[in-house]
Amino acid sequence: MLADEYLLEGQGARARTGILLIHGLTGTPNEMRVLARGLHLQGYTVYAVKLAGHCGTLDDLVGTSWLDWLASVRRGADLLSRRVDRVVVGGLSMGAVLALALAQERPEHITGVLALSPAFRHDGWSMPRYTKLACLLPVMRALGIGRRSVFMEQPPYGIKDEALRARVVSQMHAGDSAASGLPGNPWWSVVEMHKLARSVLRNMPALRAPCLVMHARNDDIASVSNAYEIQRRAANAPITLQLLDDSYHMITIDRERRVVIARAAAFVTELVEGAQPGDGADVE
DSSP states (O other): TTTTOOOOOOGGGGGGGGEEOOTTTTTGGGGGGGHHHHHHHTTEEEEOOOTTSSSSSSSHHHHOHHHHHHHHHHHHHHHHHOOOSSOOOEEEEEHHHHHHHHHHHTTTTEEEEEEEEEESOOSTSSSSSGGGGGGGGHHHTTTOOOTTTTEEOOOTTTOOOOOHHHHHHHHHHHHHHHHHHHHEEEHHHHHHHHHHHHHHTTTTGOOSEEEEEETTOSSSOOHHHHHHHHHHHHHSSEEEEEEEHHHHHHSTTSHHOOOHHHHHHHHHHHHOOOOOOOOOOOOE
């Protein structure tokens, strides 16, 4: 197991349900840690995977493709499946898109999906204007232009909680990519993210597993239209959409993180035990 991934063994009957968690583009498994602990406290076995090319340098990341990231997710699902009877897959931002991709290709093995702040595109209100020119990036990559170029996210960096934001930004600019990820999105990696998004949106009718989509109404990085995209296209799966009013993009760590944990735990419990929504225990 890679050092920056982590497995939390569950307890009791719920330990036989595994929850695979997937971080976002340029992120790290750390951004899933609060959610992982909350779900683990409910008794579930949780595994947070690290995507290929992440937690290292910019060159490490741009040397990988969306297929490499999906291969990391498959590896995590295979590892978790050897320990549990059923798997729920969840992700944040691009990790949510990867979670959907896994559920699409493994309909017989994925019990449910947690799509948290799904990001098919960077269209939130804080995104730089030039991100609207993302359609040019594939051409630039084909010409070998911009390998080391990035677009820098702007304040509030996906976090509404000001004190938390200050800590995360300090870690990013200190160069600790294993703790907080890279401070910018490489152009070439954004091209790969768009390839992933197109594949998942095209194959949305293949989604069969129940899906809980949680998204901030005022998401600064990926607008709420990304969540509605799932609801509109997933014709063959039950979709539950919950919108949040006091968070930005990073809902797993922002002000409503306890709401996210409780709602995610209730969703998983409903799937595997037939509990009613809202039955999840309070989380500190």
